[in-house]
Amino acid sequence: MALENDPGLETIAVKIGREARRSYRGLGGTFASFVYCCLDKKIVPGFHEKGLIAEAKLKEGGLLLVLSGKMTETELMEFMDIALENIGAFPGEQAVAKYIIDVKSKE
């Protein structure tokens, strides 16, 4: 069965500050969904109001996401946890991440 060699999953790491804090596993295309939401719809999954994104841009190997308002690193992590689960990625074991979302708050 092809699944044994390629289960079709992708790992996304969330980086806050200098280090990757947590990894999430989702079906292939999850990162593309997240990027579409942030860049095209200007909405973070799970948070429907506009204006939360101060800046979002693709960078090598991932996405830079700057959130408006002042948030602690813990709050940023909680925010990303909700965002990623709402787009179908769940906390997973540390694995080599295909994509990194670098999250910052504007303030």
Place this chain on the structure above:
Amino acid sequence: MALKTSKEYLESVKKLAPRVYCGGKWVKGLLNNKITRSMVMANAAIYELAEDPKNKEIMVGTSHLTGEPINRNLNVARNIHDLDMRQEMALLTSQTVGTCNYRCVGCDALNSLASTTWEMDRDLKTKYNERFNKWLAFAQANDLAVSGAITDAKGDRKKRPSQQDEPDTFVHLVEKREDGIVVRGIKVSQSGAIGSHETLVLPGGALREGEEAFALAFAVQNGAPGLTYICQYNAYSAEREFCEDEAEIGNPVFGQRETSTMVFDNVFIPWERVFLCGETKFCGKMVTRFAKAHRMNCGGACKVGFADLIIGGTVLAAEYTGVDKVPHIQEKIIDMVRLSETSHACAIAAAMRGREEPKGSGVFLPDDLFGNAAKLNIAHGFWEIIKNAGDIGGGLVVTMPRLKDLEDPEVGPMLKKAFAAAAPADKRLKVAKFLQHWSAGLHGTGTWHGAGAPQTQRFMISVLTDFEAKKKMAKKIMGMKEE
């Protein structure tokens, strides 16, 4: 994790933040709103069923992709036994929650997808089945609650999808990108989509050449930006929303049945979640195979579970009123059982006569004729069942005061005097409220239309029945010569 517990499902729902509108308000937290919570609690009870070892054969299957134990709601039927346990699962679930089996449509949709994507890959050399299997393995590994969205808003029924003045009446393709597609449009009457992790979207019917934009099947995440759920709202919604105590409601925890209108406003679907895009020739097969599975389960098992509850309530009402030994009451109760069990027999027959479709796919689907007979029989029989429940339950079923009024110091004693019979007033009113939930609720029309209105079953039965063979048999017995 291959099997989620009820508690784990509820924890996962706390993180879900779909855009849900219900009764004039935006819902902040599915568990914080009384109406949406009833739907979530029903789904939690369905997870709980799989935790009980005594339900293992019915509720737990084995993934044909990984060999791991999985919730049967995510199982692809690979043999007759799987089909039989599938319909038993619908029966057990209905008996347990007394409302919609919110994982049911998703289950039947994924069986149709397993069958049809296999055929597409064989005939068109596409990669849909490989893609679908990866999605399914992911859903099974995380034991996701999956709902199904089939019915488009449809607009003017005289017009084809592409002729509609408002194109959004059918879900359609807006843009094809390198990494996925963008879709928009409206699906209606979607049971339990709000509290599901994912929804499988299928075409609403057969499509023709030139209608490629509407030929879509995909999986969408619950919280995908651009997706809005507008909940149904009716007298029962208002009753739950404004009552002092939910224990007074006919089905206190799990409710009537909660559906929503799903509005797709340019929602991105990555290719990994797209299982049909433009292949109009296969839309009819995809929908027919879904209907084949769903008519066995929804018609011949789910509604039979409802009937079991109604019959139980009706027998209690007869006992509490003191009419349980009256011959015509007993006759009516037996009629309720006859109608219900006839449909269940059709579902069992549909499973037993099921077969691999298409040959070589490994996917088993129920017999079409028996499945359609199950649904058509219960569509009519259900009205008869709720009529008898109202008949035996008496006018009290719709004329009763609030249960809470029994506690009022002034009117309580009057009501206790008025409604005590062979049992105290509180017991009689509790059962009357339960029967009100069924006989004056949403389930009559819901049963009529769920899995397709009866005219669709009549059409299928007319296609599937060999009337020429029957005429020939009759002529032979009569001694009439063939012309």
